[in-house]
Amino acid sequence: xxQISQFEALLARVNKPARYTDGEWNAVHKDWAAARVxxxxxxxxxxxVGMSHxxxxxxxxxxxSHPDYLAERCYAPWTDMxxxxxxxxxxxxxxxxxxxxxxxxxxxVTLPYELxxxxxxxxxxxxxxxPRAADRTEEHPLVIGGGPGAVNPEPMADFFDAxxxxxxxxxxxxxLEAARAPxxxxxxxxxxxxxxxxxDRYQYSPAGPGPVGAVTPREGAxxxxxxxxxxxxxxxxxxxxxxxPYLDTVHSRVTLEIMRGCxxxxxxxxxxxxxxxxxxxxxxxxxxxxxxAVAATGFDEVSLLAFTSVDYSRIEQLVTGLTERLGxxxxxxxxxxxxxxxxxxxxxxxxxxxxxxxxTFAPEAGTERLREVIRKRLSEEDLFAAAxxxxxxxxxxxxxxxxxxxxxxxxxxxxxxxxxxxxxxxxGRGALGPRRGRLQISVSVAGFVPKPHTPFQWVGQDxxxxxAEKQRILQQTLRARAVKLSWTDPAVSALEAAVSRGxxxxxxxxxxxxxxxxxFDSWGEHFQPALWEQAxxxxxxxxxxxxxxxxxxxxxxxxDHIACGPAKDxxxxxLDRALGGGEA
Amino acid sequence: xxxYVCRYRKGEQLRWISHLxxxxxxxxxxxxAGLPLALTQGHNPHPKxxxxxxLPLGATSDAELFALHVTEAMDADEVKxxxxxxLPPGLEVTEVWALPxxxxxxxxxxxxxxxxxxxxxxxxxxxxxxGRVDQLLASPELIxxxxxxxxxxxxxxxxxxxxxxxxxGDDGPVLRMRLxxxxxxxxxxxxxxxxxGLDEREHVRRYHRTELSTRPSADRRPGAARGRRWxxxxx
Ligand code: SF4
Numbered sequence: 001x002x003q004i005s006q007f008e009a010l011l012a013r014v015n016k017p018a019r020y021t022d023g024e025w026n027a028v029h030k031d032w033a034a035a036r037v038x039x040x041x042x043x044x045x046x047x048x049v050g051m052s053h054x055x056x057x058x059x060x061x062x063x064x065s066h067p068d069y070l071a072e073r074c075y076a077p078w079t080d081m082x083x084x085x086x087x088x089x090x091x092x093x094x095x096x097x098x099x100x101x102x103x104x105x106x107x108x109v110t111l112p113y114e115l116x117x118x119x120x121x122x123x124x125x126x127x128x129x130x131p132r133a134a135d136r137t138e139e140h141p142l143v144i145g146g147g148p149g150a151v152n153p154e155p156m157a158d159f160f161d162a163x164x165x166x167x168x169x170x171x172x173x174x175x176l177e178a179a180r181a182p183x184x185x186x187x188x189x190x191x192x193x194x195x196x197x198x199x200d201r202y203q204y205s206p207a208g209p210g211p212v213g214a215v216t217p218r219e220g221a222x223x224x225x226x227x228x229x230x231x232x233x234x235x236x237x238x239x240x241x242x243x244x245p246y247l248d249t250v251h252s253r254v255t256l257e258i259m260r261g262c263x264x265x266x267x268x269x270x271x272x273x274x275x276x277x278x279x280x281x282x283x284x285x286x287x288x289x290x291x292x293a294v295a296a297t298g299f300d301e302v303s304l305l306a307f308t309s310v311d312y313s314r315i316e317q318l319v320t321g322l323t324e325r326l327g328x329x330x331x332x333x334x335x336x337x338x339x340x341x342x343x344x345x346x347x348x349x350x351x352x353x354x355x356x357x358x359x360t361f362a363p364e365a366g367t368e369r370l371r372e373v374i375r376k377r378l379s380e381e382d383l384f385a386a387a388x389x390x391x392x393x394x395x396x397x398x399x400x401x402x403x404x405x406x407x408x409x410x411x412x413x414x415x416x417x418x419x420x421x422x423x424x425x426x427x428g429r430g431a432l433g434p435r436r437g438r439l440q441i442s443v444s445v446a447g448f449v450p451k452p453h454t455p456f457q458w459v460g461q462d463x464x465x466x467x468a469e470k471q472r473i474l475q476q477t478l479r480a481r482a483v484k485l486s487w488t489d490p491a492v493s494a495l496e497a498a499v500s501r502g503x504x505x506x507x508x509x510x511x512x513x514x515x516x517x518x519x520f521d522s523w524g525e526h527f528q529p530a531l532w533e534q535a536x537x538x539x540x541x542x543x544x545x546x547x548x549x550x551x552x553x554x555x556x557x558x559x560d561h562i563a564c565g566p567a568k569d570x571x572x573x574x575l576d577r578a579l580g581g582g583e584a
Numbered sequence: 585x586x587x588y589v590c591r592y593r594k595g596e597q598l599r600w601i602s603h604l605x606x607x608x609x610x611x612x613x614x615x616x617a618g619l620p621l622a623l624t625q626g627h628n629p630h631p632k633x634x635x636x637x638x639l640p641l642g643a644t645s646d647a648e649l650f651a652l653h654v655t656e657a658m659d660a661d662e663v664k665x666x667x668x669x670x671l672p673p674g675l676e677v678t679e680v681w682a683l684p685x686x687x688x689x690x691x692x693x694x695x696x697x698x699x700x701x702x703x704x705x706x707x708x709x710x711x712x713x714x715g716r717v718d719q720l721l722a723s724p725e726l727i728x729x730x731x732x733x734x735x736x737x738x739x740x741x742x743x744x745x746x747x748x749x750x751x752x753g754d755d756g757p758v759l760r761m762r763l764x765x766x767x768x769x770x771x772x773x774x775x776x777x778x779x780x781g782l783d784e785r786e787h788v789r790r791y792h793r794t795e796l797s798t799r800p801s802a803d804r805r806p807g808a809a810r811g812r813r814w815x816x817x818x819x
Contacts, residue, residue: 011600011642012642012785013785017600017641017642018600018601018602018605021597021598021600021601023597023598023672023673023674024672025609025612025613025616025672244609244612246598246601246605246608246609247601247605248604248605248608252608294615295616295618296616297612297616298611298612298613298614298615298616298670299612299615300611300612300615300630329615330621330623330629330630330631331615
């Protein structure tokens with residue numbers, strides 16, 4: 001354990017020291033000596049972001065509920081804390097017991113999204129654990145990855161002893177059971193757990209530039225590697241004693257997972273493809289969990305989590321039930337994700353009688369033609385009906401999400417985004433009448449990123465220059481005072497695409513970028529595209545082969561051995577339908 | 585409707601959470617405790633709470649204050665017990681007293697004195713320290729520049745230092761000080777440390793607040809609110 005006084009001295013010198021001090025209500029401190037397997041749950045982003053990741057809370061709860069196992073957390077130290085740790089020569093420790101991560105038996109790493117990957121290497125290094133799996137020995141913990149990023153484990157294959165593909169609440173206990181054995185035996189046992197991928201038991205044969213080539217099993221490893229999922233969500237463990245952070249985190253509220261998966265099948269959507277089937281929790285279960293969680297946390301808001309919460313089959317009963325039970329105590333209900341239609345607004349209206357902050361819709365594309373191509377089933381009629389319902393029940397702020405660079409997109413489609421926003425603006429001004437001055441529409445525009453296991457996995461991303469040009473079109477045409485435009489840096493989208501569609505060779509690039517100083521790549525102030533360019537160049541690879549190249553339809557792809565979403569033939573057929581005019 | 589004032593302790597474990605974080609923590613603890621909190625009217629109903637002057641980040645305290653409204657009167661000791669069951673290590677309500685029903689919402693607006701104990705490491709000798717204190721107290725004025733404030737200004741801290749003395753602590757000397765605080769201007773313990781020519785990082789082990797109180801009325805500017813000691817009041 002690090003000397004307490006030494007640690008205290010570091011705290012005095014960093015921003016938001018509460019990121020590192022633990023002791024949150026409902027945090028679990030188990031007896032270290034009594035635990036048979038000790039797991040450090042590592043999240044590669046700063047505390048406030050990591051605390052908002054529901055998956056980590058579920059796993060923390062599952063492991064700590066087991067009599068033999070212990071789980072503690074570790075979030076990425078911000079750069080000021082990292083500098084202090086390195087200067088003091090102090091290792092990265094867990095929050096709960098402040099033990100170095102290297103003393104744990106297993107380090108379980110969440111991979112939330114691609115731009116956190118350099119942080120994983122950095123945190124392992126700070127903990128004194130060699131980032132490359134090949135450099136680790138009997139004395140090091142097993143480093144096991146999982147989470148959304150694991151659906152294409154290849155770019156991170158070098159750094160993990162094993163990865164779990166799919167949902168973790170059942171598989172993790174099997175993994176910890178296997179981890180009781182000494183390292184080599186543990187790895188053999190892990191290899192036998194369905195959904196657990198041991199990268200070094202597979203071989204990659206690149207067959208061209210970019211992620212083209214087959215990954216094939218050695219030593220009888222699982223092939224294809226089929227992802228895990230929880231069949232009965234209602235029976236799956238869910239924490240009601242949720243951690244209550246001291247710091248104001250992104251979601252300081254009770255989170256209820258009402259549904260997992262999504263049946264809408266938007267063609268760009270990896271989450272929709274990889275978390276099938278769509279599963280619901282029962283109404284009674286949810287009402288009970290909400291009551292328990294409010295009592296156990298004292299939060300004043302319950303947030304209903306799902307990809308599209310209003311798709312929950314008994315959403316009206318749920319909302320009514322929650323408001324009846326909790327409203328009198330000053331506890332509100334929030335729907336973070338809405339569909340763009342009048343029904344959604346009516347539901348939102350019911351629960352946000354007083355807090356009319358703003359409504360968010362995701363039309364994704366500006367024309368109905370392009371929305372058909374991406375299979376975002378949303379007619380203009382629906383959108384205007386939603387806006388009508390919103391304005392007439394007292395909302396005056398709308399937030400709209402769009403993507404640019406979608407397959408078959410032309411400049412006209414991009415201009416149509418401006419046109420649509422302007423028409424919504426006019427409509428809103430008319431509907432709000434004397435209160436029109438308060439109308440505000442935020443337009444958030446992201447670059448399209450082709451993702452593995454989706455029908456668009458073969459599509460090349462727009463060149464950075466093309467994306468920038470499309471952004472300029474929007475900047476020039478969307479100039480109303482009531483419109484706030486924000487977008488993602490095309491260089492960030494390009495890196496995200498390259499890593500998403502990465503193969504095993506990208507491990508060297510990620511490692512080199514980290515050595516050169518890349519970290520917190522998803523934070524605008526830290527992202528340094530030049531470092532990545534240099535890393536690609538030094539590894540003899542080109543980012544555009546991964547991000548921008550259209551991949552051959554009949555070739556093996558670097559992630560084909562992972563059976564995650566729909567079968568490859570089905571994806572190809574979807575792509576044909578999309579490009580052939582878009583009929584369902 | 586009933587109102588209670590609570591005095592609480594902020595200990596070691598939570599000295600790195602901010603005043604705002606403490607407010608949220610207390611509010612959640614009250615909700616967990618199932619206290620029938622009175623809510624504000626209007627758009628975004630929230631519990632009617634008020635807090636004493638914020639404690640500097642990194643400090644501990646025995647003297648913090650907040651007030652809460654509940655819809656049904658209950659025994660003050662019950663409030664204390666139910667809250668303490670729901671507070672994390674590092675926060676503890678030490679005293680609760682009910683305010684008479686006719687009293688308006690307590691805002692702690694007339695608190696204007698704060699007492700601190702600053703534990704110094706053994707890097708400063710007792711004699712040396714006493715010398716510095718004597719010199720400081722002998723100065724007719726102590727002008728400091730507050731660059732962080734807008735507009736920037738200079739303040740004479742001398743009249744704001746009511747007491748400053750050296751005591752022997754368990755490990756090394758302790759500075760006890762009583763400083764003016766509040767909206768009419770105050771001195772911060774960190775400023776006094778700097779005026780003594782000490783370096784906070786090098787010499788200070790701990791700031792600890794021991795007292796929040798109100799000056800006797802004779803000592804006040806004309807027109808200021810009437811003085812009141814922050815003692816438990818018997819009805
Ligand atoms: S984008 Fe949303 S609605 Fe579409 S498939 Fe994904 S989760 Fe479902």
